[in-house]
Amino acid sequence: MSILIHIKNSLKDPIKIAQFLLALFAVIYLVLLADDFFVFKIPILVGGLVFWIIDYKKRAFPVLWLTILVLLIIDVIGSYFWVANHHFLLCFMVLSMITFFYHKRSSILFVNIQTLVVIVLLLSVFQKLFSSQFISGNFYYHDINQGAMFRPLFYLFPDSLEIANQNVDNIKKLKESDPNLEHSIAVIDIVPNLRIMTVIYAWLTILVEAIVALFLIWKPRSTWTHLFLIIMICGILFTKLETGFMSLLAICGLFLCTSLKQKLIYIAILMVCILIIMAKMGYH
Amino acid sequence: MRSNTKKELLLKYGIPCLSVVVVAVQLFFVSERQLSKWKGGGYGMYSEIHYYYNQIYIPDLSVDSLVKTSLEMKETLGYLMVMPNDKNIENAAKLILETTQRDSVFVQLWKPVVSLKNKTFTRALVNEIYLKKSDL
Structure with missing residues (x-):
């Protein structure tokens, strides 16, 4: 019982816990992303962390956040067209943390995070609506028939996995041929009625993203808003292990929600995503 | 008072506006330079084949x-x-x-x-x- 009270007390200040989890995610993300520049990135990060620990009492500068931002911006400058979309979102969230360090107004931080998530969702809806490949269902049809989505379901339906692998092999063979001969191959549906299902799923994706965005504008603290956001995050993770982006959306949800249950759900989602990222699975 | 309002507006919407600038750059590159929607920070992932x-x-x-x-x-x-x-x-x-x-x-x-x-x-x-x- 005392543990529950302790957890409840710790979660009273959602900004503190969200800040800590954002820093944790950013550090793990930067370490995993360090790759070829490990030699100079890791010492900078360790330096930032050490200074943050030493400066614990004073906290005159947002050293850790500045260190994270510098490392993120180095990647943006060096690999602008290669970094993931959530890399940009992470930059803006870290920038919000740095400005919060100075203005100390939670209402401003709240608007920062709320507006950033709304922009992400509305842009995602906009880009999908203006993509004929997406709204026709062809995008999902391509990825699902190659087994690139809904991987957990393949454990239940091994026959579908076999068909997906067959599609991948056929496409591989086709790619070995001269494309100027304009050959085409027949795609085998991994489940019956996939054509209709992909069209419905495409429109459902747009609808859910649009609803979450509108609810976040209209009632950002409402239970319904966070219920939809949680459903959307879980739905995306089930469709594809987009652990990097979903971690950030869960942290954004944590910044914006007020209920204890919602906070615990967001933390649980984030922890699962971080574990998957650390196991080097998923997309981060 | 007026400068305070301006400052508050800047703090509230400055960072989101910056993200809109990144989006605008991405949309430009997609339409003019044939950049894939998946990249460039325009949140167009999963809208077309990778x-x-x-x-x-x-x-x-x-x-x-x-x-x-x-x-x-x-x-x-x-x-x-x-x-x-x-x-x-x-x-x-x-x-x-x-x-x-x-x-x-x-x-x-x-x-x-x-x-x-x-x-x-x-x-x-x-x-x-x-x-x-x-x-x-």
Whole structure:
């Protein structure tokens, strides 16, 4: 019982816990992303962390956040067209943390995070609506028939996995041929009625993203808003292990929600995503 | 009082506005430079087939082997996959000519086309270039 009270007390200040989890995610993300520049990135990060620990009492500068931002911006400058979309979102969230360090107004931080998530969702809806490949269902049809989505379901339906692998092999063979001969191959549906299902799923994706965005504008603290956001995050993770982006959306949800249950759900989602990222699975 | 309101507005919406600028840049690159919607910070992931499925075709030359020749080649061909515009295909063709010591090279970029109506998978030509060593 005392543990529950302790957890409840710790979660009273959602900004503190969200800040800590954002820093944790950013550090793990930067370490995993360090790759070829490990030699100079890791010492900078360790330096930032050490200074943050030493400066614990004073906290005159947002050293850790500045260190994270510098490392993120180095990647943006060096690999602008290669970094993931959530890399940009992470930059803006870290920038919000740095400005919060100075203005100390939670209402401003709240608007920062709320507006950033709304922009992400509305842009995602906009880009999908203006993509004929997406709204026709062809995008999902391509990825699902190659087994690139809904991987957990393949454990239940091994026959579908076999068909997906067959599609991948056929496409591989086709790619070995001269494309100027304009050959085409027949795609085998991994489940019956996939054509209709992909069209419905495409429109459902747009609808859910649009609803979450509108609810976040209209009632950002409402239970319904966070219920939809949680459903959307879980739905995306089930469709594809987009652990990097979903971690950030869960942290954004944590910044914006007020209920204890919602906070615990967001933390649980984030922890699962971080574990998957650390196991080097998923997309981060 | 007025400057306080301005300051508050700047603090509230300055960072989101910055993110909109990044989006505008991405939309420009998508429409004018053929950048894949997946990249550039415009949140267009999962709105079209990933550029990973694009195919570089060079007659009588293995792209897989070519990629392994140098980091520069890997990067140049990577840019061609993610942004198959005239500049990137020309850069790729030039580098291939320099690397392979050929007299000419023909480079094509194909993208996957799936039709759920016909249940078919085929490829469509996005860009191509024929470059001779004498053109350099």
